[in-house]
Amino acid sequence: MRQLIIANRVINDDSEAYVIAEIGHNHQGSLKTAKELFQAAAECGVAAAKLQKRDNRSLYTADMYNRPYEHENSFGRTYGEHREFLEFGQREYAELQQYARELGLTFFSTAFDIPSADFLAALDVPAYKLASGDLRNLPLLRHVARLGKPMIISSGGASLEEVERAYDAITPINSAVSILQCTASYPTEPEHMNLRVIETFRQRFPSAVIGLSDHYNGIAMAGVAYMLGARIIEKHFTLNHTWKGTDHALSLEPIGMQKMIRDLHRARVALGDGVKRSLPIESSALMKMGKKIVAARRLPAGHLLRDEDLAIKSPGDGLPPTALDRVIGSRLMIALDADEAISLEVLDAAGVKA
Numbered sequence: 001m002r003q004l005i006i007a008n009r010v011i012n013d014d015s016e017a018y019v020i021a022e023i024g025h026n027h028q029g030s031l032k033t034a035k036e037l038f039q040a041a042a043e044c045g046v047a048a049a050k051l052q053k054r055d056n057r058s059l060y061t062a063d064m065y066n067r068p069y070e071h072e073n074s075f076g077r078t079y080g081e082h083r084e085f086l087e088f089g090q091r092e093y094a095e096l097q098q099y100a101r102e103l104g105l106t107f108f109s110t111a112f113d114i115p116s117a118d119f120l121a122a123l124d125v126p127a128y129k130l131a132s133g134d135l136r137n138l139p140l141l142r143h144v145a146r147l148g149k150p151m152i153i154s155s156g157g158a159s160l161e162e163v164e165r166a167y168d169a170i171t172p173i174n175s176a177v178s179i180l181q182c183t184a185s186y187p188t189e190p191e192h193m194n195l196r197v198i199e200t201f202r203q204r205f206p207s208a209v210i211g212l213s214d215h216y217n218g219i220a221m222a223g224v225a226y227m228l229g230a231r232i233i234e235k236h237f238t239l240n241h242t243w244k245g246t247d248h249a250l251s252l253e254p255i256g257m258q259k260m261i262r263d264l265h266r267a268r269v270a271l272g273d274g275v276k277r278s279l280p281i282e283s284s285a286l287m288k289m290g291k292k293i294v295a296a297r298r299l300p301a302g303h304l305l306r307d308e309d310l311a312i313k314s315p316g317d318g319l320p321p322t323a324l325d326r327v328i329g330s331r332l333m334i335a336l337d338a339d340e341a342i343s344l345e346v347l348d349a350a351g352v353k354a
Helices: 031-044 079-086 090-103 114-122 138-146 160-170 197-204 220-228 254-271 280-289 321-327
Strands: 003-006 009-012 018-024 048-053 106-111 128-130 151-154 177-182 209-214 232-236 292-295 310-313
Touching: 018 031, 018 254, 031 048, 031 090, 031 254, 048 090, 048 114, 090 106, 090 114, 106 114, 106 128, 114 138, 128 138, 138 151, 138 160, 151 160, 151 232, 160 177, 160 197, 177 197, 177 232, 197 209, 197 220, 209 220, 220 232, 220 254, 232 254, 292 321, 310 321
Parallel strands: 018 048, 018 232, 048 106, 128 151, 151 177, 177 209, 209 232
Antiparallel strands: 003 009, 292 310
């Protein structure tokens, strides 16, 4: 059975959706704002809050690090300054880790490079996220696999063969792997989400929990993904769409996150157990809409019932139409008025068909 366990939370085909609030750098470099985001995420009912960890000097080329980056969403004159402004260090991570425990919230991060993975390992995070851009980064995937914690991998921009290659590189080292269908555009339009890949992944990776990294600007697609078999839903999260930063516009605010989690719960409940049965709550409606066998006109005692003697009418509080063949050819023990119900009790038992 496919299963992943993160901080004692079991994720499998029978479980609720494991919702990750992707905070990323929506905290804007503020520890206070990060805590506010954590608290709001916990109040929404998410399972986990996630940041992104980069060792910027080793991650980017000098050219990219020093590239001018001055526009409305920039927090620095160069791309390196921008990234460093947003980056949390050991103090912030340790404080957020403790705060998450107080909130009952699981906290982990995306590791964008090996130094960041080691930084997170020192904090003993319960899981690691790997971004779509690192699906082809086999050295990083293998390094994180050796850390021995569950891995959640996004698949944006990849072919099935590339996902298979990453999976095959990781699983000989670490079998606790989840794969998320993802489209690496921000936001993602419905026609680009290709949610049926969730079914493809479930067939190709029968022991892996499959999920969705959801960049759709709304809540509708998460429920569809759950119905297709996704059990991890990662969704960007903010307190205000209008804040400075590129991710806020496609992130859910708390009311949206609450509604998405509500709908995911409803989707799980609505799936049921697959056994078709009549439910007690249906009885009133079926009584009103259902049919019974009645006398088509006044019929005398001793009358031998024919098809034209009978009618089928609502409500369904009597002998159902399925018994019609048993009734025809039987003899009435008592007289009946028009529309009076036919029952087995008014028929000569000797003449009723078995």
